[in-house]
Amino acid sequence: MRLLPLALLLGLLPLAPVSAQDVAAGAALFKARCAVCHRSEAGDRPGIGPNLAGVVGRRAGSAPFVYSDALKNSRIVWTTKTLNAFLTAPGALVPGTRMVVEIDDARERADLVAYLASLRK
């Protein structure tokens, strides 16, 4: 199982229509647009923003980080859908959040979300 190429593995999961190319493109975007504030390796300390390893499936504002009350109290659970909405306009989904980076391009957002979904905690 571990020897299966990632692309094949992802292709076998019918509910995850995500390709290895999306994840790779997302990783490059993350490096350019997010990594100045966010770490993505499990166990890394938070930076200016919270560590995003394992972000899909967790409650917003629940990692070890001093969050805004707005995000902590948002009652959002991060899914591909809520992450897409957040990255479209963080302040529209969570008024008062300190996360201000917006990604206008839908393709770039999809790639970023695919990358975030690939991160394990």
Ligand code: HEC
């Ligand atoms: C200038 C610093 C900065 C940059 C750049 C940045 N963020 Fe953030 N991000 C933050 C901060 C600060 C928070 C916490 C916001 C709060 O507490 O309201 C945050 C929160 C988040 C959260 C919520 C995490 C959680 O644990 O609930 C996600 C998801 C996120 N950012 C994704 C991204 C992505 C993807 C990018 C790149 C496109 C990005 N951020 C770029 C600073 C940044």
